[in-house]
Amino acid sequence: MVEQWSDRWSRRGRMAASVTRPSRTPVEGxxxxxxxxxxxxxxPLNEMVEAAEYLAENRRVDALGYQDPVRGDELNEALAEKLRRDQEIDATASEILVTTGAAGGLSLLCDMLIDPGDVVLADGPAWMGATNMFRLSGAETINVELDDDGLDPALVRTKLDELESQGTRPKFLYTIPTFQNPAGVETSLERRKGLAQLADERGLLMVEDDAYFDLRFSGEKKPTIYSLSRGGNVLFFGTLSKTIAAGLRLGYMVGPEDVVQTFVRGRVDSLRNSYSAALADWYLRSGKLQxxxxxxxxxxxxxxxxxxxxxxxxxxxxxxxxxxxxxxxxxxxxxxxxxxxxxxxxxxxxxxxxxxxxxxxxxxxxxxxxxxxxxxxxxxxxxxxxxxxxxxxxxxxxxxx
Ligand SMILES: Cc1ncc(COP(=O)(O)O)c(C=O)c1O
Structure with a gap:
């Protein structure tokens, strides 16, 4: 049985078969x-019950049906408002792709952008969930070292020059500028500006994963690289896992509308759970998220x-x-x-x-x-x-x- 399967796996399947994943089940002691x-x-268990009652009372049958992957209303619209208010990101509903968690969005990014043999730059250290996805897609990840002020654009520039002199152009830079996973550090304002400039000047695609943006303990929030860049070369990823519930499996990507539409065509599913999206939409609109x-x-x-x-x-x-x-x-x-x-x-x-x-x-x-x-x-x-x-x-x- 096992032998038969070893002949069946794809390159990606073989890689997945060889990794172990620690269990989330708590161990006594x-x-x-x-x-x-x-x-x-x-x-927010009780609020989710309230949201479900609201959907039933208002006959939101579409929440239980197939839906278009990108909507002009509902959660896309509520997220556009949240992004404007909290992240100062100016995006229309059609520039937002709601995904099965940010991880689902990043996995789609890999499908759409990575070919085996590609090189990707990432924070050093970087969240292994993302770098494992890059690896499974066949990319080599090169880490650019962080310090207490986050990722230094000068180091990224040096690495880019070095790679370009060898004829290699990285597909993108993956960075987590706010309360980084795993380092916990935050990229300074100056450095965010420098990274946005690098994206604009060098055409380097930045994949900005801001899963923890909303969980600041004190002080002023810092602008996103997405909002600092002149546009087109930054894809912003967020999630509702950390602020509502991971079990809803809702994340989002913000990017140019035509890129969002091409991402949609890369899948046959509707990319996100419609029912979860409707629950979250109610939660955001009721002001409870804030x-x-x-x-x-x-x-x-x-x-x-x-x-x-x-x-x-x-x-x-x-x-x-x-x-x-x-x-x-x-x-x-x-x-x-x-x-x-x-x-x-x-x-x-x-x-x-x-x-x-x-x-x-x-x-x-x-x-x-x-x-x-x-x-x-x-x-x-x-x-x-x-x-x-x-x-x-x-x-x-x-x-x-
Ligand atoms: C930096 C980062 N990005 C994305 C995710 C994935 O979140 P989601 O539950 O939305 O898939 C996590 C979860 O740990 C994370 O730490």
């Missing part, structure tokens, strides 16, 4: 910092500050970590000689789990790094988990010296 899952207690986002910012800021205090209190000298001002993630750097992937089995044994940094690079970097997600855990779990991580780091350091 194990504190997992693995997944950027939203806080379960704040999910109130909920305020609550979520407080919830995640509290968790994040609690984790930063625990790291400060527990971690041995020589360790450092980013100080996120939003989002779900914090990026830890271990002292010289430590290896986060090698330390993981002992950590799991001691009851704590994280994602080693090497998974977020395509070239083996990130050995001394690990990603911690604080979003789904309560304060007790954070305290316990960080104390266990600190003890295991000390043990690894004593072996390393």
């Amino acid at each position: 194990l504190v997992s910092f693995n997944y950027g899952d939203p806080d379960a207690d704040s999910l 109130t909920h986002m305020e609550e979520l910012r407080e919830i995640y800021a509290k968790k994040c500050h609690h984790m930063l205090a625990a790291l400060e209190r527990e971690m041995p000298e020589g360790c450092s970590w980013t100080k996120p001002n939003g989002g779900f993630f914090c990026w830890v750097t271990l002292p010289e000689g430590c290896n986060a992937a090698e330390m993981l089995p002992q950590c799991v044994e001691a009851g704590v789990q994280y994602i080693p940094g090497t998974g977020f690079y395509s070239d083996g970097r990130g050995e001394r790094n690990l990603r911690l997600s604080f979003s789904a855990l309560n304060e007790d779990q954070i305290d316990t988990g960080i104390a266990r991580l600190a003890a295991q780091t000390r043990a690894a350091m004593s072996v390393a010296t």
Whole structure:
């Protein structure tokens, strides 16, 4: 049986068959910092019931039917208004493609843009969900190193020049400018302007994934690269997974109307779940999203500050970590000689789990790094988990010296 299948897989199928995916099912006694899952207690269950009642009362039968992939009304329209208000993105309903989560949109992007052998630039480190999709599509990802101010356009320019001198033109640059996954950092205003300029001047397509834009803890929001660019060379991706519910599977791409229409023709499905879209449309129009986002910012800021205090209190000298001002993630750097992937089995044994940094690079970097997600855990779990991580780091350091 297995042998027969090994002859059937496509290039992509063979790659998928060889990867493992950690389970999301909680394990008794194990504190997992693995997944950027939203806080379960704040999910708007009752409001979703209210939304479903509204659809039934108003005979929104179209929500249960096949629909055109891009609508001039409903969620497309509500998102256009949200994008104008929150992100200062000026887009019409027909420039918005609602997808099955942002991941569904990014997967369609891969189908539409990547041919095997293509090169893609990405933040270094970058969300492995996206870079795995690029890899499965046959692209090579080259990471451009981030620092505390995010992605530096000068480094991107240098990398572009280097590649172009070898005759290689990257298909696009994938970047997460706001509360980056996994690093938790935010790209500064100057750098956003520089990236927009690079997109305009060099015709480099930027894929701006702003999954965490709405989850800022404090301070002024920063303009998107999309809104800073003169247009045409930036595709903006957002999601309702982090602010309403991941189970709705709703994300969106914003781009030129003809590009959106071509993306639509790349699929035979209607790209998104019509019923979820109708529930979310009600949620956005009722003004509940704005109130909920305020609550979520407080919830995640509290968790994040609690984790930063625990790291400060527990971690041995020589360790450092980013100080996120939003989002779900914090990026830890271990002292010289430590290896986060090698330390993981002992950590799991001691009851704590994280994602080693090497998974977020395509070239083996990130050995001394690990990603911690604080979003789904309560304060007790954070305290316990960080104390266990600190003890295991000390043990690894004593072996390393
Ligand atoms: C940066 C980033 N983009 C996209 C996604 C995918 O979100 P969705 O649930 O909308 O597919 C995630 C989820 O973890 C993410 O961290």
